[in-house]
Amino acid sequence: MKKLTRNQIFWPLVALIVLLIYNAFFAKNFFKISVVDGHLYGNLIDILKNFAPLALLSIGMTLVIATGGVDISVGSVVAISGAIACSIIDGRLGIFNHSLVSALVSALLSGLACGLWNGFLVAKVKIQPMVATLILLTAGRGIAQLITKGKIVTINSAPMMKEYYFIGAGYLLGLPFALYIVIAFLFLVLLLVKRTAFGLFLQSLGINSKSSMLSGINVDRIKLVVYTISGFLASIAGILISSNIKGADCNNAGLFIELDAILSVAIGGNSLNGGKFMVQASIVGALFVQCLTTTVYALGVPPEAISLLKAIVIIVLCLFQSDSFRQRVFKGFKRSVKGADAA
C-alpha cells in the first residue's frame, strides 16, 4: 500500500477519480455513452478527443521541465503550425496546390524549426529557458498572422477538408483518431525514455548539470533535442486544434495552452525544478485539466470562470508540494497535540 501511494502517478489518479465521482453525482449524463454515426459519443469521449492537443504538449513540456527549463512558446507554435497547415490546404499561400501531405509536412517542419530555435537559444547561447522561449511566444502569433495574412482561415470548402478534419475530429474503431496519435507518441517517448539512456541522462542533467557533464553526458545536445521534441509535438497539437475547428484562428488557437501544459505537468506530480519525471503522470494531469473544463461546462458555470478553478488547483497542489508549508502545518499540528498533552 505504501509503495502504491508513493508512486508518482498515484495522487494524480486519485484526483482524477475524485473529479469523476463528483461528476457521477452532480453532472447529469456525464457517464452516458451512446453510439452516434458509428462511433461512441458522450462527455467522456469528448474529453478524450479534446484533451489530445494538451496531452501532446504536456509530453513535451514534461521533458523540457525535467531539464530544469520551461517552454512557454508552445501556444504560439500551435498557432503557427495551424496557420501553415490551413493556409496550404486553403490554397492562399499559392504553393503546394492544396496538398494535404505538404500541408502536414510543412506544419510539422515549422514545429521542428521552432523547437530547434528554442533549443539553440537555451543550449548554445545559454539563455534562461523562460526568456529564450519568451521571444517565440511574443513573435509566434505575429508570424502566424503574417502567414494567414491577418485573416481567420476557414477551410470549410477546401478540397482536402474532409481528410484534414478527420485528423483532429474523426473517429477510428469508435474512438477519436486524435487519441491514437497521443497514444502513439506517448509510446514513442516512453520507448526513448525507458529503452535508451535518454531518460537517465535527462534526469541526471535536470538534477545536477555540472556532474552530468563531467560524467560525459552531452548536456547541450540533450537540451537541444528536448526543446525540438517539444516544438514538434506542439506543431502536431496545432494541426489537431485547427483541424477540429476546420480553420486557423491565429489569435485564439492555443492561447494560454502553455499554462495548461505546465499545469498538467505539475498536477502529474513532476517537480517544476527539474529532475525526476514521469510522462504518464503528466498525461493523467492533462486528462484532469480537460475533465475539469468539461465538468465546468456540464455544470453550466460560465466557461471563462474555469481559470478560477485552475488557480485553486495550482495553489492547493503547490502548497502541498512545498516542504516548508507541510512543515508549518505539521508543526502546528504537533504543537496542538503537545498542548493537548499538557492539558
Next chain:
Amino acid sequence: MENKEILLTMRKISKTFPGVKALNNVDFTLRKGEIHALLGENGAGKSTLIKVLTGVESMDGGQVTLEGKPIHVKSSQHAQTLGISTVYQEINLCGNLSVAENIFIGREPMAYGMIDWKMINKRAKELLNNLNVDIDVTKTLDSYPVAIQQMVAIARALDISAKVLILDEPTSSLDAAECKELFTVMRKLCNEGMGIIFVTHFLDQVYEVSDRITVLRNGELVGEYEAKSLPKVELIGKMIGKDYEQLQQIESAKKAHMENKESYLTCKNLTTEGNLKNLDLEVNKGEVLGLAGLLGSGRTETVRALFGADKILGGELSVKNTRIRNNKPITAIRKGMGYCSEDRKSEGIVGELTIRENIILALQAKKGMFRFIGKKEQTKISQQYIKLLDIKTPGCEQQIKNLSGGNQQKVLLARWLATNPELLMLDEPTRGIDVGTKAEIQKIVLELAEKGMSIIFISSEMDEMLRCCERMVVLNDKKKLGELSGNEKNEQVIMEMIAGGKSV
C-alpha cells in the same frame, strides 16, 4: 599577552545535527587584541562553532558572553549589532553593486530621507585606504579580483565597528603577497583592540600571525595553546589525534615497479581556459602521480584540462601517442580517463538519483545513449562495486544524497571504476571524510595502481600525498615548478619549492 582582557567566552557549547554530534561541550575564549586561530580538520566543528557564534545556527546548549555579559545571538543581523562580524571564505557580497555600496548596504547614511551617495563613496574610500587599498569605489564589485573583494568584505565588517572579527579561510584565494597585506591589516586591527578569530588550513600562516590556537577534533575541544610554545608537528598531531598512527599503517604500501616506465599521457606546453600556463606533464602507466601545490596553484586546472572540462587554448595533449584535439569529457572518458572533482556535491553526485544510477552514469555515457544497459545489468554492476568498495548502504536503490560523505565518495569512485579507466584523476578525494574511510580510499588508490592503472592524486594534506604518490609535480601560480620522486620528495623540499617559486 596572558594579561589581556577577555572579550568573548563560549562555554560548553553543544550542537547536534540529525545523526551527528557537531559540537560537544566546546569551550572557546577570545581576548582583546589577539589573533586566535581556530583549527581542526574538516568536520572538526570549526564552522559549526562559527555559525553558532554568528547566529546562523542555534545552539542546543551552552553559554556565550561578550565583554562579561551573556548574549543570545538570534541571527546574523543580530550578531552584527552586537559587534560580531564575519568574513566568509566564499565572498558573501553582491557583485552587481558598487564597492562602496557593498560596504554600506543595510546601513546607508541618509540625508533628507534619501541615501547619501557622496558620503557613502567618501567613507568607503577612507575605509579601504585604511586597509591600504586604493580603488574606484563606484565601480561594481565584480569588476575587481577576488583579493580586492576580500578586502571589501573586511572593510564592511570593520565599518560595523566590530569588536570580534571572524575570518573564515580568508586566504584560500590570495597569493603570498596578498596574504602578507592581509596579515598587516589584521595586526593593525588587533592593536586597535579588536579580537580576531582566524580559521584556516594553512598552518604556516597560523604561526605567522596568531597569538593563540584552539584545536577542535570531531566536535570536541582538544585544547587551547600559545602559538609560540606549540611546535608544528605537535599541532598536527593534535589535529589528527590518535588516528595518526592508523594512517601510518598503510605507509608500507610503496612498491617498486618504477622501472617499467611506459608513458600513458603526455602534454606539452599546455595553456588553458583555466589559466594554466605552458604546462609539460607526463603520466606513466601504473603510477600514482601527485600534483602538489596550494589551493589555486593550478592542480585542479590541470586535471580539468586533461579531462576536457576546461578548453585547451594552446599546446599539445596526447594519450598513448595519439594527439587529442577538441578535448571534451566524453572524449576523455572514451580514451580511458576518469575524473573525481574536488567539489563532490555540485560536480560529483547527482543527489536525487539512486546509487545504482550514479554508478552507471559514466559507463552509460561512455557506451552512448542507445546502447542501453538493462536494469538487471545495472544492478549487478552496482552491487559488485558496493561490495568491492564496502559502501555502507541498505541497497543500491537508495538515493545517493542520503549517504555519508565518505560513502558518496566511494560511489563516485565506483562510477569511474565501472568505466574501466586507464587513468583516474582524483581531486581531493578524501576531503571532508572520516579518517577510517580516508585510509580505505588511500588503500584502494594504491591497489589500483598496482594493477596497472595510472592515477593522478591531489590533496591539500601533504602527508597523504607523500604516502600515496610515487612522483610529484609541484605547481604554483598555474605553472609547474618541478618534479620530485623517490627520496627527494618530502614536505620540506616541496614547501621550499613553492616558497622559492613565489619570489620569482
Next chain:
Amino acid sequence: MKKGILSKNFQLFVTIVLFLVLFLAGSLRYRGFFSAQVFLNLFIDNAYLIIIAVGLTFVLISGGIDISVASVVAFVGMLSAYLLQNGWNPYVVMLLMLLIGSTGGFLMGYIIHYFKIQPFIATLAGQFLYRGACFIISTTSIIIDNPVYTTIANYQIKLAPKAYISISVVIALLVVIAGTIMARFSKFGRAVYAVGGNEQSANLMGLPVGRIKVLVYVLSGFCAALGGIVFSFYTLSGYGLQNIGLEMDAIASSVIGGTLLTGGVGSVVGSMFGVLIQGIIQTIIIFQGNLSSWWTKVAVASLLCLFIVLQRIISANRDKFKRKMLNNA
C-alpha cells in the same frame, strides 16, 4: 572612471539611442511623424503599460517574475466598472482597487518566499484567479460612465497650442520618478538590487530578504492596480478578456530597457524607454499604413532577441575579464 559608468549603463544608453534612432527614422520617412503630439501620444497610449512596467521592474531586479499583472488590470477595470455602475464613490473605488492590488501582491509574495513556491507558478495562480474573478462579475463588457472617470479621461493638459497630455501621463511620469528615486536612493530599492544580485549574500549581510521579496510583489500589485485604473480611464470600460498577454509586453519592455531577468540589474527609466520603443514601433507601422499590425509583435520579439543576446555577450565578456584579472593578480 568614465568608462566604468558607461559600461554600467551601457544597455540603458543603447536603449535610449535606439529610441531616438527610431523616432528620427520615422520622422524622416513619414510626413507628419515629427510632431510633438505624435511623441506625446506615445505616453498617452502607453501610460498604463509604463506604470505596470515600473512595478514589474522591481520584481525582475529582485530575481522574481510576476505574470499576474495583466489579469490584475483586467480585474481592476471590471470591478471598478461594476462598482461605479452600482453608485460607489469613484475615489473610494480607486483606493479600493489599489488596496486589492497590493493585497494580492502581498499574498503571492508571501507564498513565494515563505512556502518556497516558484514565482512563475505562484503568479500564474494569481493570473488565473484574477481572470476567473472577472467573469464572476460579468462575462460581458461593462461601460464606465461615472462623471469623475470621464472627466479625468477626457481632460487635456495643454503643453503647447497643438500638444497636450492626459492626466494618466502625469500619473505615469510621477510613478517613473518615484520609482527611480526608490531604486536609486532608498534602502528598500538598494536592497532589492542586493537580493537580486545574490540572495544568500544579502541575507548574510543582514538585509531582511524575506520582507523585501514580499514587498516587491506588493509594489508590483500596487502598480498593476494603478495601471488598471489608468487603463480604465483610457478605455472607459471593463472587460474580462482585456489585455491578454500584457504581462509579456511589460516583461519585454523591461528586458529591452536593460533589466537582467536573472536579477540584480535594471532601471526604471530603462523600462520606460522599453515601453516607448514598443510604442514607436507600433506608431511607425500605423504610419506605414499597408503593414499588418502584427509586424509590431515580430519587431518587438526581434528586438527582444537582440537585447537578450547582447546581454549574454556582455556578461560573458565580464566573466572573461574577471578571469583575466584573477590571473594577473
